[in-house]
């Protein structure tokens with residue numbers, strides 16, 4: 001295949017250079033570049049319409065880009081899609097399955113789409129058990145709950161033991177407990193040496209699950225790094241929050257050493273600082289002297305939400 005840079009290519013599961021995708025006059029993806037390393041969980045985080053689905057579908061070979069180069073496992077998804085599909089797993093959307101198919105039949109049907117025999121062909125329970133569907137083998141698809149269907153879609157994307165798993169909005173619609181269980185499962189898949197590419201608009205999901213995150217907005221990548229490094233790029237500031245009904249002058253908080261910024265919304269006050277424990281001590285001292293009662297005092301770590309806010313000036317809300 002590629003004559004040069006084989007070693008580097010071997011470390012990369014996906015490489016994208018200058019990707020452009022237009023829908024008539026709308027530029028959905030605007031010249032983005034990134035690589036996904038083999039064995040990492042890579043996330044694309046961004047609000048509705050940011051271009052996440054368009055990007056993932058170009059990489060999967062389901063959409064044709066208008067510009068740029070994509071390589072997935074060294075293959076061109078446009079020209080070598082047939083070969084590529086044997087090696088990647090794509091999570092299906094909920095509507096795509098026939099209602100009166102049983103879980104076991106669906107697994108067999110999907111396995112039959114691939115040339116290689118499924119490593120689970122003799123023991124489907126092994127694949128389905130970690131997804132919490134072991135007792136659903138004989139159930140009809142239409143009798144599964146929304147979360148169970150979603151887990152079955154993951155199982156179907158895994159039947160041929162793909163090297164890369166693509167998940168578009170993995171946990172949308174799952175309850176918090178099911179979401180956490182899904183994160184655990186995805187980490188286990190990564191720990192088996194697989195690469196995972198996912199999109200999400202849940203900050204917490206990106207932060208808890210992804211090794212690296214690209215923040216996408218209006219078809220462009222605004223930042224790309226590990227969640228910890230993205231947050232650290234803000235200067236590692238925490239937020240000290242409290243409510244104070246007593247009258248006070250905002251300057252008295254600004255004066256506290258190591259406070260970089262004070263925000264006030266009605267009676268709620270937020271102090272920003274990279275040395276929150278020192279600020280906390282001083283704040284309590286001053287409250288004692290002034291006779292203020294601070295309610296609901298707590299420290300909030302900076303999150304990816306703050307990163308997004310800093311980069312775009314807007315909040316990314318669910």
Ligand SMILES: Nc1ncnc2c1ncn2[C@@H]1O[C@H](COP(=O)(O)OP(=O)(O)OP(=O)(O)O)[C@@H](O)[C@H]1O
Pocket residue numbers: 023026027028046047048049050051052053054055201
């Ligand atoms: N088939 C299409 N035809 C025309 N425009 C489209 C099409 N698909 C997407 N778009 C537009 O491209 C932009 C990016 O859409 P995309 O679906 O990639 O966003 P997304 O980040 O996946 O959003 P969401 O979080 O809502 O899933 C949007 O402005 C959308 O309206």
Ligand SMILES: [Mg+2]
Pocket residue numbers: 052053054168
């Ligand atoms: Mg989408």
